[in-house]
Amino acid sequence: MTVPASTSSSSSQAAPDRGRDRSRTEEAIISAARDVLVEKGFGAWGVNAIARAAGCDKQLIYRYFGGLDGLAEALGTDVARAIEEALSATPGPAATNYAELVAGLLETLVDVLRANPLMQRIIAWELSEPNALTRSFAQARSRALADWIARLRGDIAPPPGIDAPATNAVLIAAVQQMVLAGAATGGFAGLPLRDPADWERVRLAIRAMAVAVYSERPEGEDRP
Amino acid sequence: MTVPASTSSSSSQAAPDRGRDRSRTEEAIISAARDVLVEKGFGAWGVNAIARAAGCDKQLIYRYFGGLDGLAEALGTDVARAIEEALSATPGPAATNYAELVAGLLETLVDVLRANPLMQRIIAWELSEPNALTRSFAQARSRALADWIARLRGDIAPPPGIDAPATNAVLIAAVQQMVLAGAATGGFAGLPLRDPADWERVRLAIRAMAVAVYSERPEGEDRP
DNA sequence: TGCTCATGTCACCAGTCGGTGATATCCGCT
DNA sequence: AGCGGATATCACCGACTGGTGACATGAGCA
Structure with missing residues (x-):
C-alpha cells in the first residue's frame, strides 16, 4: 500500500486538506x-x-x-459586498441639520475605517501605485460610501454659500489620512494616535470643524 | 588600436563617463x-x-x-536640507490673527507639497511600509515643518477653548491626503483634482474651515 | 620608473517572482 | 468495470532581486 502522503508539509496557514471542492x-x-x-x-x-x-x-x-487580475476583481466584489453590509449595519446619526449630520457621519467614518485594516491597505495601495487593480477597489469603495451617505442624508440640504462637495471631500480626506497615519506610525504631526483618548481628541476636532464650517453664515454670499 | 569602447551602451539616464571622482x-x-x-x-x-x-x-x-540603509540615510539628510531651504524660501502669510495665520499656512502647504513629488512619494511610502528608513525621512520632514511653523507663527497664540494641536493635525492631514490623492488618481471622493480651478475650490474649502473653526467662539468654554 | 591604493567593472551566487506545460489523482457517469 | 473530465500538484522556465568576491584600470607618489 502506498503511504497516505501525509499532508503535513504545508505552510503555517490553514489546513491544506480540503477535499476536491x-x-x-x-x-x-x-x-x-x-x-x-x-x-x-x-x-x-x-x-x-x-x-x-x-x-x-x-x-x-x-x-x-x-491570474492576478481576475483574482483582484473577485476580491474587489467581495470587498465591496463586505463594505456595503458593514456600512448598512452602522446606525446613522439622527441629525436634523446638515452640520450635525456631517459631523456624525465623519465620526462614524473614523470608527469604520479604523476597524477595517483591509480598507486601509487598499487606500494606501491606491495612493502609492494606482493601477487598474486599485481603481476597481476604489470605485467600489467610493460607490458604497456615496450610497451610504445618500441614504442617511435624507432630505437635509447643505446650507447655501458653501461648497459642500469640496468641503466634505476635505473632511473625509482628513479622516482617511489620520486613520492611515495612526495605523502606520501611531501618530501624525506630533499628535499621538494610540490611546482611545488620542482618538477622542481627533474626533472632537473633526466635529468642531464640521460644525463650525457648516454653521457659520458666510458674509455677503446670500441671494438677495 | 582598440576602439574607444563607446560609452553609448548605458541606460537612458546620465552620461556614464565621469572621471574617477x-x-x-x-x-x-x-x-x-x-x-x-x-x-x-x-x-x-x-x-x-x-x-x-x-x-x-x-x-x-x-x-x-x-548598502541601501546608508544610502537612504544620505538621501534623508539631503532631502531634509532641500525641504528646509524650500520652506525658508516661501513667504509666510502676514497674518495678525490665528485663524488667518493657519489658513495661510495651509494654503502655502498645499502649494509646496503639490510641487514636491519626492515628498509625496516619501509620505506614501511611510503610509504603506513604515520602517526605519521612512522614519528618518518623516522625522526630518516633521522637524522642518515644525520649525517653519514656529518661525512664522511669531507670538500669535491660538484662541482658548480649542484643541489647536489636534485641529491643526487634522487640517494638515486633509492637505496631505488631498495632494496625495490628486497626484495618484486625479480626484478624491468624487471631487476632481486636475485643473487649477479644482485646487482653488480645495483651497477655499480649507481656508473656510480653518477660519470658521478658529474664529467661532466656543460656547461656555471661556475662563471666567 | 615602479609601486600602491583608490576607483570602477565584471561575473557570479542564492533566492524570489510571475507564468506554463505535463502529470498525477480522484469523482461521477455510463 | 472502465472511461472521461474535473481537480490538484509538480517541475520547470526566464527574469529580476540584493549581495559579494575577484579583477581591471588609472592616478599619485616615492
Whole structure:
C-alpha cells in the first residue's frame, strides 16, 4: 500500500486538506488573498504568497481566476459586498441639520475605517501605485460610501454659500489620512494616535470643524 | 588600436563617463536614488535600479554608502536640507490673527507639497511600509515643518477653548491626503483634482474651515 | 620608473517572482 | 468495470532581486 502522503508539509496557514471542492478552494484563495494584503501589504501581494497562504498550488489561481487580475476583481466584489453590509449595519446619526449630520457621519467614518485594516491597505495601495487593480477597489469603495451617505442624508440640504462637495471631500480626506497615519506610525504631526483618548481628541476636532464650517453664515454670499 | 569602447551602451539616464571622482559619483548615486523614487516609486527603489539610473555599478553603492540603509540615510539628510531651504524660501502669510495665520499656512502647504513629488512619494511610502528608513525621512520632514511653523507663527497664540494641536493635525492631514490623492488618481471622493480651478475650490474649502473653526467662539468654554 | 591604493567593472551566487506545460489523482457517469 | 473530465500538484522556465568576491584600470607618489 502506498503511504497516505501525509499532508503535513504545508505552510503555517490553514489546513491544506480540503477535499476536491472547487468552490471551497476558490473561497480559500480569496480569503488568502485578503489575508496577505492585510498582513503583508500590497508589495507582497502575488500569486506565490497567496497560494502559499491558501495552502494550494498557484496554478489554481490561474485556472480559477485567470491570474492576478481576475483574482483582484473577485476580491474587489467581495470587498465591496463586505463594505456595503458593514456600512448598512452602522446606525446613522439622527441629525436634523446638515452640520450635525456631517459631523456624525465623519465620526462614524473614523470608527469604520479604523476597524477595517483591509480598507486601509487598499487606500494606501491606491495612493502609492494606482493601477487598474486599485481603481476597481476604489470605485467600489467610493460607490458604497456615496450610497451610504445618500441614504442617511435624507432630505437635509447643505446650507447655501458653501461648497459642500469640496468641503466634505476635505473632511473625509482628513479622516482617511489620520486613520492611515495612526495605523502606520501611531501618530501624525506630533499628535499621538494610540490611546482611545488620542482618538477622542481627533474626533472632537473633526466635529468642531464640521460644525463650525457648516454653521457659520458666510458674509455677503446670500441671494438677495 | 582598440576602439574607444563607446560609452553609448548605458541606460537612458546620465552620461556614464565621469572621471574617477568619488564625490561626483556619490552625488550621482544620490541623485539617481532620488530620481528612481520619484519616477518609479518606492517599490522599485533598490540597488539595481539606482545603479542603473546612476550609470555606475551597484558595488559602488555598497562601498560608498554601506548598502541601501546608508544610502537612504544620505538621501534623508539631503532631502531634509532641500525641504528646509524650500520652506525658508516661501513667504509666510502676514497674518495678525490665528485663524488667518493657519489658513495661510495651509494654503502655502498645499502649494509646496503639490510641487514636491519626492515628498509625496516619501509620505506614501511611510503610509504603506513604515520602517526605519521612512522614519528618518518623516522625522526630518516633521522637524522642518515644525520649525517653519514656529518661525512664522511669531507670538500669535491660538484662541482658548480649542484643541489647536489636534485641529491643526487634522487640517494638515486633509492637505496631505488631498495632494496625495490628486497626484495618484486625479480626484478624491468624487471631487476632481486636475485643473487649477479644482485646487482653488480645495483651497477655499480649507481656508473656510480653518477660519470658521478658529474664529467661532466656543460656547461656555471661556475662563471666567 | 615602479609601486600602491583608490576607483570602477565584471561575473557570479542564492533566492524570489510571475507564468506554463505535463502529470498525477480522484469523482461521477455510463 | 472502465472511461472521461474535473481537480490538484509538480517541475520547470526566464527574469529580476540584493549581495559579494575577484579583477581591471588609472592616478599619485616615492
